[in-house]
Amino acid sequence: MAWTVLIVDDHAGFRGFAKRLLEAGGFTVVGEAADGASGLAAAEALRPAVVLLDVLLPDIDGFAIAERLAEQAGRPVVVLTSSRERSDFGSRLDASAATGFIPKHDLSTAALAEMAGVGR
Amino acid sequence: MTRRMLVALSLAGTALVTVAALLVLFAHDFQPFGPAEKLAQVGTNAVWIFAGLVAWTRRPGNRVGALMVAVGVTDLLQQLYWDAALPFTVAQVLAFASTPVTAQLFMAFPSGRLTGRAERWYVASAYLLVLVLSPINALFWDWQRTECPTCPPNLLLVTSDPQFWEPWSIAGDVILVGLLGTGVALLVRRLRRATVATRRAFAPVLVTATLASLGLCVVLAMDAAGMKTEDSVALWIADVLYAAVPLAFLVGLLRMRWRRAVVADLVLELGSASGPTNARDAIARALRDPSLEVAYWLPEGERFVDSAGHPVAVEETPSRAVSMLEHDSERVAALLHDPSLRDDARLLDAVCAAATLALENVRLQADLRAQLAEVRASRARIVAAGDAERRRLERDLHDGAQQRLLGIRLALQLARSRVPGDALEGTESLLADADAEVVAALAELRSLARGIHPAILTEEGLAPALEALARRAPLPVALHACGERLPPAVEATSYFVAAEALANCVKHAHARNATINVARRNGRVVIDIVDDGCGGADPRGHGLNGLRDRVESQDGSLVVESSPGVGTLVRAEIPCA
Numbered sequence: 250m251a252w253t254v255l256i257v258d259d260h261a262g263f264r265g266f267a268k269r270l271l272e273a274g275g276f277t278v279v280g281e282a283a284d285g286a287s288g289l290a291a292a293e294a295l296r297p298a299v300v301l302l303d304v305l306l307p308d309i310d311g312f313a314i315a316e317r318l319a320e321q322a323g324r325p326v327v328v329l330t331s332s333r334e335r336s337d338f339g340s341r342l343d344a345s346a347a348t349g350f351i352p353k354h355d356l357s358t359a360a361l362a363e364m365a366g367v368g369r
Numbered sequence: 370m371t372r373r374m375l376v377a378l379s380l381a382g383t384a385l386v387t388v389a390a391l392l393v394l395f396a397h398d399f400q401p402f403g404p405a406e407k408l409a410q411v412g413t414n415a416v417w418i419f420a421g422l423v424a425w426t427r428r429p430g431n432r433v434g435a436l437m438v439a440v441g442v443t444d445l446l447q448q449l450y451w452d453a454a455l456p457f458t459v460a461q462v463l464a465f466a467s468t469p470v471t472a473q474l475f476m477a478f479p480s481g482r483l484t485g486r487a488e489r490w491y492v493a494s495a496y497l498l499v500l501v502l503s504p505i506n507a508l509f510w511d512w513q514r515t516e517c518p519t520c521p522p523n524l525l526l527v528t529s530d531p532q533f534w535e536p537w538s539i540a541g542d543v544i545l546v547g548l549l550g551t552g553v554a555l556l557v558r559r560l561r562r563a564t565v566a567t568r569r570a571f572a573p574v575l576v577t578a579t580l581a582s583l584g585l586c587v588v589l590a591m592d593a594a595g596m597k598t599e600d601s602v603a604l605w606i607a608d609v610l611y612a613a614v615p616l617a618f619l620v621g622l623l624r625m626r627w628r629r630a631v632v633a634d635l636v637l638e639l640g641s642a643s644g645p646t647n648a649r650d651a652i653a654r655a656l657r658d659p660s661l662e663v664a665y666w667l668p669e670g671e672r673f674v675d676s677a678g679h680p681v682a683v684e685e686t687p688s689r690a691v692s693m694l695e696h697d698s699e700r701v702a703a704l705l706h707d708p709s710l711r712d713d714a715r716l717l718d719a720v721c722a723a724a725t726l727a728l729e730n731v732r733l734q735a736d737l738r739a740q741l742a743e744v745r746a747s748r749a750r751i752v753a754a755g756d757a758e759r760r761r762l763e764r765d766l767h768d769g770a771q772q773r774l775l776g777i778r779l780a781l782q783l784a785r786s787r788v789p790g791d792a793l794e795g796t797e798s799l800l801a802d803a804d805a806e807v808v809a810a811l812a813e814l815r816s817l818a819r820g821i822h823p824a825i826l827t828e829e830g831l832a833p834a835l836e837a838l839a840r841r842a843p844l845p846v847a848l849h850a851c852g853e854r855l856p857p858a859v860e861a862t863s864y865f866v867a868a869e870a871l872a873n874c875v876k877h878a879h880a881r882n883a884t885i886n887v888a889r890r891n892g893r894v895v896i897d898i899v900d901d902g903c904g905g906a907d908p909r910g911h912g913l914n915g916l917r918d919r920v921e922s923q924d925g926s927l928v929v930e931s932s933p934g935v936g937t938l939v940r941a942e943i944p945c946a
Contacts, residue, residue, distance in 0.1 A: 260768070260772045260776075262772060262773065262776040263772055263776055263779070265776075266775075266776045266779035266780050266783070267779060269779075269780075269783055270779045270783045270786075273786055273787070274786070275782055276498055292882055305767075323663065332767055332771045332772065332775055332811075332815075333767070333815065333824060335817060336825075336835060336840055336841060337819070337823070337824055337825045338828075338829070338831045339825055339829050339833030339834075339836055339837060340834075340836075341829065341833075353775045354775060354778055354808060354811045354812075355778065357782060364716065
């Protein structure tokens with residue numbers, strides 16, 4: 250079964266490469282969003298299985314979005330990502346509603362698939 | 370006056386008095402005085418001369434001493450009724466020479482200067498009347514006929530016709546009485562307007578002069594009653610009282626030394642005065658003028674204000690005098706005071722000089738404090754601006770180069786997944802190498818960005834940032850920090866102190882363990898970084914100095930204790946309300 254993915258990230262370049270990488274790895278990227286508000290709206294409308302969510306967004310913090318997504322009807326698997334390292338967020342990652350965290354430089358279909366599997 | 374001059378003058382005075390005493394003793398008995406009375410008069414003159422010399426030495430800049438000597442000398446001269454025509458005539462012409470000098474002394478005491486117009490006119494008139502009218506008087510005064518048949522003749526006599534002499538004689542008496550009356554009136558007026566200091570100086574003079582005058586009145590009354598006064602107790606008492614008058618002048622003058630002490634006290638008091646009100650009170654006390662006001666000059670507004678900042682009209686009026694206080698020809702303030710203080714011009718000048726220095730000092734201190742506060746504020750602003758710039762740089766790196774490299778990394782992964790098995794040999798390993806390079810570049814970039822300004826510090830605060838710092842350190846670091854958020858500047862400074870100190874632990878101290886402690890104590894954040902390394906850190910080293918500047922920009926302090934062999938403690942204390 251192919252995972253449906255929503256990518257929420259304010260960097261268009263990254264979204265583009267991530268989409269191509271994930272689709273090449275068997276995911277179905279159903280949508281992209283450049284900020285938190287449109288990401289929440291897209292998740293509501295598209296009901297993706299997985300949301301790849303950047304922590305630092307121009308409007309709403311990724312942690313806050315993860316909490317709101319957890320309350321949505323579809324309850325997608327939320328995977329946080331960032332160009333920063335896990336240690337840069339201290340204990341907030343552990344406390345977050347997201348399933349997991351993948352640093353952007355370690356993003357791969359295998360890593361995402363593993364986390365999505367855990368989330369299901 | 371030098372000591373040598375004083376000795377010379379004293380010797381001359383002694384010689385003069387001795388010769389005068391001899392001359393007076395053997396002089397013609399023009400006046401019906403016995404030898405004892407004559408000597409008593411010479412003795413009084415001697416007291417005038419020597420008291421004057423003492424006054425002159427103690428107050429070289431004051432004319433009072435010289436005037437006292439002049440009173441003694443002129444009074445001595447007029448007693449030299451030598452038994453020959455020429456000296457006898459000269460003595461008669463000089464008979465009232467000491468009168469204008471005495472008048473000048475009374476009018477100028479204690480400053481030695483004639484301050485009022487009336488006083489100047491009076492003294493000038495006294496000199497004119499006595500020195501001009503006495504020789505003219507002598508032209509008509511035939512004393513051999515009127516008073517003393519045995520005296521030597523008057524060489525200046527033009528006519529002995531009583532028709533001429535009598536009007537002159539009456540005029541002379543009227544003039545003398547007029548001078549005396551005017552003098553007393555002027556003196557009373559002066560004393561009514563005088564400062565307390567001047568009155569203090571005059572007090573002994575007034576007491577002795579009044580007593581001496583009373584003594585003379587008694588003697589004259591006894592004379593009038595036909596009693597014998599020669600060698601009487603009353604005459605002796607009167608003589609002693611007269612001889613005491615010059616001493617009273619000396620005492621009064623020396624009491625004025627107290628005025629200088631007043632200025633010295635004022636300087637001390639102004640030095641420790643902490644506010645404008647204290648300064649005003651100190652100046653008012655020194656000048657003994659409770660009505661005194663201090664008006665401060667505002668160069669920006671070009672006007673005078675009082676200590677509360679309200680505008681003050683600085684104008685001379687009949688009841689109010691103004692003394693400008695200037696320093697380097699720039700206005701500092703103005704004193705509004707009682708015009709009578711001008712009598713004591715030296716005291717006023719000295720007090721003004723002391724007040725100018727003190728008030729200028731107050732102004733400079735206020736300027737300095739304002740400048741210091743401005744420098745402190747600008748230093749804090751520079752550090753804050755630097756922090757903001759660091760945050761912006763970190764953000765730019767994160768949003769720019771880092772994102773592009775991440776894109777490249779994803780593209781390389783994609784490319785590697787698409788390389789077919791029969792691709793050109795080495796393509797896959799080339800892509801793998803490129804990918805590894807990008808991963809390394811990303812790691813370096815993250816480290817660089819973190820060094821510029823750790824994002825976690827901005828987003829999470831000091832404790833999580835230090836936690837991350839401790840976790841990344843190549844040695845075990847124990848961290849004790851509370852999680853509360855602090856002002857950004859305090860967090861940044863604390864973080865950079867810890868980061869620099871920890872880097873030094875690794876680089877220089879070769880420590881095995883380190884501890885970071887953050888605590889809040891008495892409105893300050895205290896951050897300690899302790900290691901068990903080799904110690905001996907240079908507290909003035911470049912890195913620590915930079916930290917010190919940063920800490921001090923927030924009014925904090927940085928202490929480094931680093932004895933060789935016992936490890937290093939770096940402690941920063943930063944005020945944090």
